[in-house]
Amino acid sequence: MTDGDGRGAAERPPLNDTQRRIVDAALEADAGLFVQASVPGSGKTYASGRLCAEFLLRRAAAGVDRPAAGLAVVAFNRDAAAKLQPEVTDWLRQLVADGTTPAARRVADRTHDVSRLVGGFRRSETVGTVDALLARVFRDIASELGFDDPTVDSDHAVDRLHGDAFEAVCADADLVAEIERVDDPPQ
16 A cells, blocks of 8 residues: 555554543644653654644645644654654554545545645654754744844854953953953962
8 A cells, every 4th residue: 555655654553542542632632732751662752653643634634734833842852853753754654545534534635745744744843852942942032032143052153242241341440450450460
């Protein structure tokens, strides 16, 4: 069996009861924060992949232009974040190939949508590590916070900060006197 882009859909085992309850609760909510806290190897990425795939399929079936835009998925490290994209891709392909849900059946009728959903998810700036998501949020609000150039981890930004700090110190006569005292210690 193949999906819309001609690749075979690998058969994936069903979610266990706990995973299914988490996925169902998240999909039934209008909005919210859903956290999976458990030990390594318990299936967080597997269940998250299914959740994301079903979410994307429902939004695509509803005619949303950019289904991934309504989704933020974060992991605490790069390895976990990197594993999420293949999980979502595999789940999308299987759900559409099997016609598992009404949304998957509607998307299956439009064969280009599977590739579009995969690509949109892969390009999403709200899927990745906590650090990456926070950096994106900072870039979005940096100017509102008074930062002209929201460059993060840049030598230029550090040099500029040092220069700004030095100018501020030089503008204060008391601090200039202290600097001169440190620069020219008594002998």
